[in-house]
Amino acid sequence: MKFLDYLRWIFRALWMQRMRSALTIVGFAIGIAAMVLLSSLGEGLRLFVIQEFTQFGSHIVAVTPGKTETFGLGGILNTTRPLSLEDAEALERIPGVEQVVPVVFGTAQIKALGRSRYTEVAGVGALADKAWKLEVSQGSFLPVEDVHRARAFAVLGSKLKQELFGNTSPLGEFVHIGGNRFRVIGVMEPKGQFLGTDLDDMIYIPANKGLQIFNRESLMEVDIFYSPAVPTDRLTDNVKRLLIERHGFEDFTIVTQDQMMATMDNILRILKYAGGGLGAISLLVGAVGITTILMITVTERTSEVGLLRALGSTRGQVRNLFLGEAVMLGLIGGLAGVLAIALLIVAVQLFVPALPVALKGEIVTVALMASMLIGLIAGVRPALNATRLSPIDALRAE
Known part of the structure; x- marks a missing residue:
């Protein structure tokens, strides 16, 4: 039997049982859509966090006070x-360092x-804007x-400026922060949010x-921005060596952006795969549906199987026909589910662009492969039952 003959047979069989096929396809579509x-929500969240962390550059080392040590x-x-x-001033002298922000x-x-x-209120250094x-x-x-x-100067975020001064210019005016008076010397361009912190609703003052x-008594953090030409390991070694010389021992913690990104990326990837796994559970409903329908189909199509065997079809060809029906149901259901989610994501990006959703090709590929694999597994038992039918007994039963 040629491949095209297989396809014609499969589509004809599905069409003759279109109500059952449609219900099975819907079950698969729901599972694949979930x-x-x-998975798309997890991937979108991962890309959102990565974008948030890299909006200030990718060559950053953060130094925080304190170090936790465990004893025997x-x-x-x-x-x-x-x-x-x-300490912040001393870190500026390390080769390769471009800006240091207390x-x-x-x-x-x-x-x-x-x-x-x-x-x-952000107490920062003068190079924080750069x-x-x-x-x-x-x-x-x-x-x-x-x-x-x-000196007691202050720079306002765009939203804070609007709240306090409206449409009038705040330059040269005074603001009071906790009983201290600061002269406003600047207003920032809108920047948006960083991990839930509104950078536009903030005031910047000297550290x-x-x-x-x-x-x-202590800074909360010192951010070190360094040249891309300097290896991260070399820079962190120099930072550690300098601060140990100043403090006498390692009483600080150094975190590179690479470390933060790698940790966050691993966590969010696990969340993405876990979400996909939860959605895949619903595919089991479709698998049960395919098994049930094909088992009934084998019973109802006994004469058809007997005629095929009588005309010379091998057990393998009969088995492949039923397996092909199962795989096709899974594929069509998977395509329907992916199409539904693609349309949903397009609508979300139009009306709620801030929601992090990313439909990746790898997600679609894995989903369709999973759908066809589950369809194949679900069709094994009915297909084997069909191959066990004797041609003579099948025709006599009709």
């Missing part, structure tokens, strides 16, 4: 010492012109000056002022 949707008896000692502005964050009440609101790829729309960013004697306002 699998593809959950099971005790854990958290050795926390201040990460100072002097960081201290907190929430405080901002007052200006009789208006007030609670928002994020390092974090921030643009100034009015005025200028914090000036480069002695980090210990930096030394941030330490005073929040009564902190």
Whole structure:
């Protein structure tokens, strides 16, 4: 029997039982749609997080104060010492370092012109705008000056400026942060959010002022932006060596962006595959449907099987016909499910563009292969039953 003959037979058989076939296809389509949707959501979330982490560049090392150490008896000692502005200045002298940004964050009440609101306060260095790829729309960013004697200047995020000053220019005006007065020297361009933090609803002040306002001895973090020509391992070794010389021992933690990205990527990939696995469970319903329908079909088509065998068809050819029906049901159901999700994703991107959904070719391929494989497995038992029918007994039964 030629391949085209197989196809004609399979499509004719499915058409003659179109109601059963349609119900089975719907079951497969629902399972595949669930699998593809959950996998696409997981992939979209992974790409969203990667994009969030790389919007400030890809060559970043973060240094935070404190290091947790474990001793033989099971005790854990958290050795926390201040990460100072002097440390940040010293890190600037490491070869290959382009910008160093001392960081201290907190929430405080901002007052200006009789208006007030609670928002994020970022105490940063003067190069934070260049390092974090921030643009100034009015005025200028914090000036480069002695980090210990930096003047009380402030730069407003675009949303915070609108809330406090409306359409009037805030340049030269004063804002009060926790009882301290700051002169506004700039307004930032809209930037959006970073992992849930609204960068537009934020005020930037010098790091030394941030330490005073929040009564902190240590910076929360020092971000080091380095040249792509410098290997990450060499840079982290130099950072570790310098800080150990200054502090006497390793009382800090160094995290590279590569490490953060690799960890997040692994976690989100697991979530994506777990979501796809949950969706694949619903394919079992379709598998049961195919098995049931084909078992009934074998019983109803006994004379047909007997005639095929009487005309010289081998057991293998009869088996392949029934397996082909099962695989075709899985394939058509899978295609229907993928098409439904593709249309849904297009609609989501049109009306809710912020929702992270990404339909990848590998997801579609795996889904269709899974659909056909489950169809094949579900059709094995009915196909074997069909091959066991004796031609004479099958014809006599009719």
